[in-house]
Amino acid sequence: MTSRGIVISDLTVGYDGPPVLDQVSLQVSSGGTVAVLGPSGSGKTTLLRALAGFVRPAQGRIEVDGKVLTGGPVLVAPERRGIGYVRQDGALFPHLDVTGNILFGLPRAERRRATQVGPLLELVGLSPSLARRRPDQLSGGQQQRVALARALAREPAVVLLDEPFSSLDTALRAATREATLTALTQRGATTVLVTHDQAEALSFADRIAVIFDGRIAQIGSPAEVYDAPATPEVGSFLGDTMLLAGQAAGGIVDCVLGTLELAEPATGKVLVMVRPEQVVLGDPSGPTAHVVSVAYQGPDAMVRLNLPNTAARLMARVPGRRAPQPGDEVGLAVPDPVRSFPDSPILPISG
């Protein structure tokens, strides 16, 4: 039976030295959105380049909608893959106007449908009145959306986005991301977004693939990878995390933050993962900590805390207007269940 969407199996890619992608397997359902999230140099762009057909893998297979694009002797040329690729810089042609950029490379018959440019611009949240502007007469966010419109003009089944929002300022970034997601969803495109921005991945995609050193560390929904990371490294990469030594017994664990409820039962020595937003301040029944510093961030504040007689560096994220002052003594509580990992000698408390 053929499978709709993207199926990547055992993909290994190297340039000259050791593999930069090592037996990567990933599926994206048709019309689905996957964010590939990983640190710089982990192989994210290489994965997109392999999907687009710009690199020949040493091993493995790529299928889109049941058709083998890469595998064994098969290596379908990039222009015959039906894949749209939006690069970080947008890469518009400076000498062509918006219409010229969007229609560039389309077969002549399709190019005649110039009237389609207006609806395409609207689809990506741009005014059709921009159709005759050159790239240097557009803002960075507008250029990025034109690049997306250009990719969509070919009506690809698959769209690859390589950090397309990273050069934009915060407000424009959110607006462009939303317009992009809406446009892709309306078209039913299967989308792979590469990013090293955790918040972007969590808000954009319906599945997240976390990649470290060319290997997939975890694939799951945004809530799964954030709340139930497969390893302490994934947990720490997804957001601020405390990893505390603990002693588990069934559904509870003892650690410097007191006796906490576990999301899943465990036994013996463990590392307890506590997100700063799980810590509640002002509970007189919990351990009392000393407020070391407060980083006010508007809606919320990150509070750094010390507990007497421990080396643990603790953090709590609290609503900005309820932040304590440095020097305050506050009671701590963690009311929600926490995750734990088997104890590992190499991982001390992080923060």
Ligand SMILES: Nc1ncnc2c1ncn2[C@@H]1O[C@H](COP(=O)(O)OP(=O)(O)OP(=O)(O)O)[C@@H](O)[C@H]1O
């Ligand atoms: N053309 C190339 N020739 C040789 N090595 C390369 C080439 N392109 C990438 N690499 C190496 O492959 C590894 C993965 O690079 P890649 O660009 O895929 O990572 P990335 O996760 O996208 O990084 P970033 O987030 O910094 O863009 C890196 O070590 C990089 O130096």
